[in-house]
Amino acid sequence: MSAAAPPGAPAIEVVDATVHYGDVLALDGVSLSVEPGRICGLLGTNGSGKSTLFKAILGLVRTDRGRVRLLGLEGAAARRRGLVGYVPQAEQVDWDFPVSVRDVVMMGRYGHMGPRRRPRAADREAVERALERTDLAGLAGRRIGALSGGQRKRAFVARALAQGPDVLLLDEPFAGVDQGSEATITALLRRLRGEGRTLLLSTHDLARVPELCDEAVLLQRRVVARGAPEEVLRPETVLEAFGVPVRGEGERWSS
Numbered sequence: 001m002s003a004a005a006p007p008g009a010p011a012i013e014v015v016d017a018t019v020h021y022g023d024v025l026a027l028d029g030v031s032l033s034v035e036p037g038r039i040c041g042l043l044g045t046n047g048s049g050k051s052t053l054f055k056a057i058l059g060l061v062r063t064d065r066g067r068v069r070l071l072g073l074e075g076a077a078a079r080r081r082g083l084v085g086y087v088p089q090a091e092q093v094d095w096d097f098p099v100s101v102r103d104v105v106m107m108g109r110y111g112h113m114g115p116r117r118r119p120r121a122a123d124r125e126a127v128e129r130a131l132e133r134t135d136l137a138g139l140a141g142r143r144i145g146a147l148s149g150g151q152r153k154r155a156f157v158a159r160a161l162a163q164g165p166d167v168l169l170l171d172e173p174f175a176g177v178d179q180g181s182e183a184t185i186t187a188l189l190r191r192l193r194g195e196g197r198t199l200l201l202s203t204h205d206l207a208r209v210p211e212l213c214d215e216a217v218l219l220q221r222r223v224v225a226r227g228a229p230e231e232v233l234r235p236e237t238v239l240e241a242f243g244v245p246v247r248g249e250g251e252r253w254s255s
């Protein structure tokens with residue numbers, strides 16, 4: 001791996017991050033850190049600031065206050081060096097555009113190519129490997145718009161993976177995904193952790209958190225709770241953050 005973090009440094013470190021969109025306070029003094037080789041679940045209702053936190057970590061939105069480090073670097077620098085992969089919640093894609101799944105995954109290699117974006121053998125190999133790992137090798141030549149929701153999600157996970165990142169940020173990787181894709185993604189995330197990569201993922205699916213995540217952060221513009229999943233998911237904490245009692249296993253939060 002191309003780990004750039006100074007020894008002992010967290011893979012992801014956010015200290016007192018505050019973000020406004022105009023008058024809207026989206027993040028209010030958020031701090032968290034994730035050690036290398038861990039999966040951290042980011043929980044919160046709609047509008048609680050999860051996507052904004054991802055963007056702040058990546059340097060895609062400006063923080064008014066606070067500090068963000070990815071592997072000891074500023075988010076934008078870590079992105080430029082291909083150290084962090086990002087799977088956004090929704091892709092701004094024209095699904096009618098005639099681009100294949102393989103082409104989409106190759107986009108993850110752009111940072112490794114020169115300005116003319118000519119793929120080399122290493123780029124092709126990384127793409128094929130990412131397609132295999134996401135169980136998409138058989139669909140690689142298909143138009144991206146012809147895939148199901150779950151398959152599309154896997155294609156964007158593959159694109160992030162093709163970069164060979166040490167840190168992966170996944171915004172709702174299970175949303176709109178069928179059971180088969182859900183199982184493929186879950187198994188893959190566990191293997192990535194086993195390889196020492198660090199994952200921060202947001203999800204509404206509470207049942208998934210204890211089984212997949214080493215730790216969790218409950219966000220409501222500010223951090224309401226952080227720690228082991230079973231600590232964060234205590235009934236009183238959930239009630240405070242969501243205004244509803246903990247629901248049955250497998251049920252999803254929404255607001």
Ligand SMILES: Nc1ncnc2c1ncn2[C@@H]1O[C@H](COP(=O)(O)OP(=O)(O)OP(=O)(O)O)[C@@H](O)[C@H]1O
Pocket residue numbers: 021022024025026044045046047048049050051052053089
């Ligand atoms: N570009 C923007 N301009 C203005 N306000 C924004 C913008 N993006 C997000 N917001 C606001 O910031 C707050 C946090 O939004 P954010 O998308 O980060 O929440 P979220 O937890 O990811 O929500 P969801 O679960 O619905 O995806 C919300 O009040 C939202 O309306």
